[in-house]
Amino acid sequence: MIIDILTLFPKFYESPISIGLINNAINEQKIHLNIVDMRVYGEGNYKKCDDYTYGGGPGMIMTYNIFKKYFDSHDKGHTLIFSPSGKTLTQNKVKELSNKEHITMILGHYEGIDYRVEKKYCDESISIGDYVLSGGEIPALLLLDAISRYKDVMNNKESVISDTFEENSNGLLEYEQYTRPEEIDNMKVPEVLLSGNHKNINEYRRQRSIIKTFQNRADLFSKVDLTKKDMQTIFDYLKINDKNEQY
Numbered sequence: 001m002i003i004d005i006l007t008l009f010p011k012f013y014e015s016p017i018s019i020g021l022i023n024n025a026i027n028e029q030k031i032h033l034n035i036v037d038m039r040v041y042g043e044g045n046y047k048k049c050d051d052y053t054y055g056g057g058p059g060m061i062m063t064y065n066i067f068k069k070y071f072d073s074h075d076k077g078h079t080l081i082f083s084p085s086g087k088t089l090t091q092n093k094v095k096e097l098s099n100k101e102h103i104t105m106i107l108g109h110y111e112g113i114d115y116r117v118e119k120k121y122c123d124e125s126i127s128i129g130d131y132v133l134s135g136g137e138i139p140a141l142l143l144l145d146a147i148s149r150y151k152d153v154m155n156n157k158e159s160v161i162s163d164t165f166e167e168n169s170n171g172l173l174e175y176e177q178y179t180r181p182e183e184i185d186n187m188k189v190p191e192v193l194l195s196g197n198h199k200n201i202n203e204y205r206r207q208r209s210i211i212k213t214f215q216n217r218a219d220l221f222s223k224v225d226l227t228k229k230d231m232q233t234i235f236d237y238l239k240i241n242d243k244n245e246q247y
Contacts (some may be wrong), residue, residue: 001101004104007140008062008107009109067121077102082128173216174209
């Protein structure tokens with residue numbers, strides 16, 4: 001898979017791509033990564049890459065010309081831009097993008113990019129959430145990391161399909177997990193996890209996933225087939241909390 005990242009700040013990626021899954025995917029040639037310094041395509045002696053916006057307003061925006069120069073001499077692949085107005089990135093979208101042969105990520109900075117870049121070159125616009133960042137470098141790194149998980153470079157391949165938002169998570173948030181020692185700072189590992197009874201352990205983990213999802217992301221239930229036992233778990237949780245609040 002080829003991934004091209006078009007950025008004004010290529011040094012941003014020096015450390016992140018030298019470790020972890022991204023580094024593994026690159027070293028094993030599962031991902032061929034090109035970090036493109038767009039200042040090379042800047043204009044004039046100072047390699048100018050931005051300009052004032054028509055109609056006035058704060059800050060500068062990246063110009064159309066630098067991207068035109070790049071795409072005039074490079075294959076585009078499936079090209080995307082990061083923008084608050086884009087569709088929110090989901091695990092399904094990550095999986096879809098991981099199957100592309102060639103992706104180009106256009107990274108904005110300052111106050112954004114001349115809209116004609118998006119209109120001319122982009123296949124889709126993606127948002128990573130309802131907040132504002134200084135540029136597209138962090139969203140691109142996030143997507144690069146998420147895609148790397150699908151490139152068969154993880155030690156435990158089961159994690160790819162069992163983590164939160166993956167196909168074996170059943171649409172729920174992941175249950176809490178523990179390791180040795182069994183007790184520390186007056187906190188004990190739940191007894192059921194020490195029992196060796198896999199049926200009881202699986203039931204317990206399902207209950208914890210239901211409660212955790214109810215506490216933090218109840219909106220996810222709209223995509224989950226809840227059983228009668230799941231509903232009872234929620235009712236029991238509400239009863240316990242109602243009692244606690246009375247004292």
